[in-house]
Amino acid sequence: MSETYSVKMRASSDGHHVSGAEKIVPAASVSKVASRLVERALSHERGTPDFINVKIESLPSDILRLKALPVKTHVVATPAEGRALAAQLLAEAGIANADEIMARFSETHSLRGAMLLDADTLERLEPDQSRGVRATYMDDAAALAKGTAGVKNHYAEAIVLATKVQNAPNIIAEICVSDDPDYVTGYVATRELGYRRITVLKEKGDPNGGRIFLYRGSRDEVAKTIEFLEKTPILVDDVPTLPSAANAPRRFGALADALDARQAAGLSRRCRTLGGPTGPTAIVDGRELVVFASNDYLDLARDPRVVKAAADAANEFGAGSGGARLTTGTQPPHVRLENALAKFKGSEAALLYGTGYMANVGAISALVGKGDAVLSDELNHASIIDGCRLSGADVLVYRHGDMEDLDRKLGACREHRRRLAVSDGVFSMDGDILDLPRFLEVTRRHDAFSMVDEAHATGIVGRTGRGLAEYFGCELPDVLMGTLSKALGSEGGFVCGSKLLVEYLRNMSRPFIFSTAPGAPAMAAALTALEVLIAEPGRVAKLRENVALFVSELVCHGVAVRGETAIVPIVVGDEKRALAASAALEELGFLVPAIRYPTVARGAARLRVALMSAHTQEQLCAAAASLVEILKP
Ligand code: WAQ
Ligand code: MG
Numbered sequence: 001m002s003e004t005y006s007v008k009m010r011a012s013s014d015g016h017h018v019s020g021a022e023k024i025v026p027a028a029s030v031s032k033v034a035s036r037l038v039e040r041a042l043s044h045e046r047g048t049p050d051f052i053n054v055k056i057e058s059l060p061s062d063i064l065r066l067k068a069l070p071v072k073t074h075v076v077a078t079p080a081e082g083r084a085l086a087a088q089l090l091a092e093a094g095i096a097n098a099d100e101i102m103a104r105f106s107e108t109h110s111l112r113g114a115m116l117l118d119a120d121t122l123e124r125l126e127p128d129q130s131r132g133v134r135a136t137y138m139d140d141a142a143a144l145a146k147g148t149a150g151v152k153n154h155y156a157e158a159i160v161l162a163t164k165v166q167n168a169p170n171i172i173a174e175i176c177v178s179d180d181p182d183y184v185t186g187y188v189a190t191r192e193l194g195y196r197r198i199t200v201l202k203e204k205g206d207p208n209g210g211r212i213f214l215y216r217g218s219r220d221e222v223a224k225t226i227e228f229l230e231k232t233p234i235l236v237d238d239v240p241t242l243p244s245a246a247n248a249p250r251r252f253g254a255l256a257d258a259l260d261a262r263q264a265a266g267l268s269r270r271c272r273t274l275g276g277p278t279g280p281t282a283i284v285d286g287r288e289l290v291v292f293a294s295n296d297y298l299d300l301a302r303d304p305r306v307v308k309a310a311a312d313a314a315n316e317f318g319a320g321s322g323g324a325r326l327t328t329g330t331q332p333p334h335v336r337l338e339n340a341l342a343k344f345k346g347s348e349a350a351l352l353y354g355t356g357y358m359a360n361v362g363a364i365s366a367l368v369g370k371g372d373a374v375l376s377d378e379l380n381h382a383s384i385i386d387g388c389r390l391s392g393a394d395v396l397v398y399r400h401g402d403m404e405d406l407d408r409k410l411g412a413c414r415e416h417r418r419r420l421a422v423s424d425g426v427f428s429m430d431g432d433i434l435d436l437p438r439f440l441e442v443t444r445r446h447d448a449f450s451m452v453d454e455a456h457a458t459g460i461v462g463r464t465g466r467g468l469a470e471y472f473g474c475e476l477p478d479v480l481m482g483t484l485s486k487a488l489g490s491e492g493g494f495v496c497g498s499k500l501l502v503e504y505l506r507n508m509s510r511p512f513i514f515s516t517a518p519g520a521p522a523m524a525a526a527l528t529a530l531e532v533l534i535a536e537p538g539r540v541a542k543l544r545e546n547v548a549l550f551v552s553e554l555v556c557h558g559v560a561v562r563g564e565t566a567i568v569p570i571v572v573g574d575e576k577r578a579l580a581a582s583a584a585l586e587e588l589g590f591l592v593p594a595i596r597y598p599t600v601a602r603g604a605a606r607l608r609v610a611l612m613s614a615h616t617q618e619q620l621c622a623a624a625a626s627l628v629e630i631l632k633p
Pocket of ligand 2: 178180
């Protein structure tokens with residue numbers, strides 16, 4: 001690690017404490033973090049400080065790193081219930097006199113630090129009993145990457161503190177209650193039990209609170225314990241973020257636990273806000289990043305012609321459609337787009353849905369039901385999986401891309417009323433292409449419906465972006481699904497097929513029947529994008545060139561990847577390693593998401609690079625070089 005500093009801020013008014021915080025940050029962030037802390041002090045709800053002390057010290061480079069204690073939240077209804085639970089947890093840690101210990105919170109209230117108690121005799125061990133022991137020089141290692149440095153977060157700060165304290169010599173447990181009269185949540189921490197949040201440990205309005213560190217060991221070593229707490233810098237890794245409101249009602253307890261578990265496994269998710277339209281670059285958290293994560297493969301979402309079409313349609317037809325397609329929601333842009341999509345794909349007809357997800361769920365659940373069989377590739381997209389489940393048909397999952405397995409499984413379904421085999425055309429997290437000719441041969445031989453999802457194929461696969469049939473020079477599947485929200489730069493989903501199929505879906509497909517029609521602006525935008533795509537096939541060719549360049553840059557540096565489509569996955573395996581690689585790329589200016597369970601199998605986490613026709617050679621080469629660097633063992 002490069003040079004590291006401790007940044008501490010303390011603000012007071014008339015001698016009374018207003019606000020305080022400490023951070024450990026690399027040299028490059030010192031001034032930014034210091035100014036954030038000063039801003040925080042100046043805008044504190046407790047009042048404007050008349051004195052702000054900012055202390056910046058350089059730290060040794062070999063800072064001790066600790067893994068955050070695992071967190072579990074116990075939702076309780078009353079302080080009595082919370083205290084009984086705290087006593088039980090302390091008893092599990094071998095501490096018998098919990099009630100006497102908790103009674104000492106009336107004394108901790110006036111302390112700036114924690115009370116250091118002998119766990120057995122309950123004697124106070126700290127030399128300065130008017131101040132207590134203050135744990136300091138500690139921080140969440142990832143606070144900067146998470147963008148939370150300088151933001152007050154009781155929960156994260158408490159976990160960092162508790163983690164340091166439980167790693168101090170001779171400390172066997174801690175119990176904490178906030179001294180904020182309105183914050184009734186506290187915790188018990190031990191090394192074995194981890195950080196056990198207890199949602200109610202005192203009555204609302206009660207100002208008594210504080211921290212008690214429980215010590216068991218020789219009196220000669222107390223100084224060593226205090227030295228560790230007050231002087232040894234540490235950084236804590238894997239600090240979880242707050243899963244739910246601190247005082248969640250009891251029925252939300254299991255939800256908070258589920259989120260905690262996801263967090264601990266490196267599986268929690270959040271939304272990033274991107275300023276401006278989607279494109280090859282974006283402003284994320286105030287920084288410009290090169291985006292390798294967009295499905296807007298042909299850079300059409302911000303194309304002035306496409307944008308104008310949406311604006312014109314909004315003026316002419318309104319912002320929303322006002323009804324379902326079968327009632328009042330069909331407008332000229334819907335009809336024009338359905339005709340254009342059918343023509344583009346070479347089918348007789350097409351049907352629009354509000355999203356690609358709805359198109360998959362809607363088509364599958366209309367075509368098969370109870371007594372039928374649906375055969376689904378094991379790597380199919382979640383919307384296909386959900387369609388299979390909702391249909392009520394028997395679901396048979398066949399091995400990825402394995403047409404012999406599909407053949408065998410179809411053979412075992414002769415007694416079923418109908419059979420439907422469904423596959424991604426381009427697998428969304430793997431980027432490989434279905435062998436459509438073989439898929440058609442097998443399904444037809446078994447008289448099964450064939451359905452292919454061309455969400456990531458439309459505009460990408462085939463010389464002019466028409467999809468798999470163009471790529472292989474073969475016929476279309478019975479049901480061809482696609483989206484307007486990827487290469488077509490708009491939003492919505494569609495199904496192409498025979499007139500009979502489309503008429504059937506129009507009458508039977510519940511997501512189509514019972515949803516408000518997508519708005520005319522989105523439909524007009526997609527129609528114009530489709531026209532641009534047809535008029536400018538060079539975009540598809542450029543995307544293919546970009547993929548070839550990017551893949552060859554990686555391959556010549558020993559990183560083996562596949563480059564059949566615009567999706568280039570780099571499988572890392574471990575979830576947290578994938579997250580770390582993604583964070584490291586972001587530091588270097590590239591947005592490449594870490595894809596994890598349940599989007600892919602556990603232990604198959606990956607960086608998913610999505611390429612656009614609009615990426616420049618420089619961007620592609622720089623990203624490849626950074627990837628090579630980061631993936632070095
Ligand atoms: N070292 C030792 N004791 C401290 C420190 C420190 N660095 N900081 C605070 N204390 C003591 C001091 O006596 C405070 O009055 C008392 O702890 C409470 O501190 O939702 O907000 O910063 O999981 O008010 C716990 C629950 C919140 C968080 C605790 O503590 C959650 C809290 P506060
Ligand atoms: Mg407080």
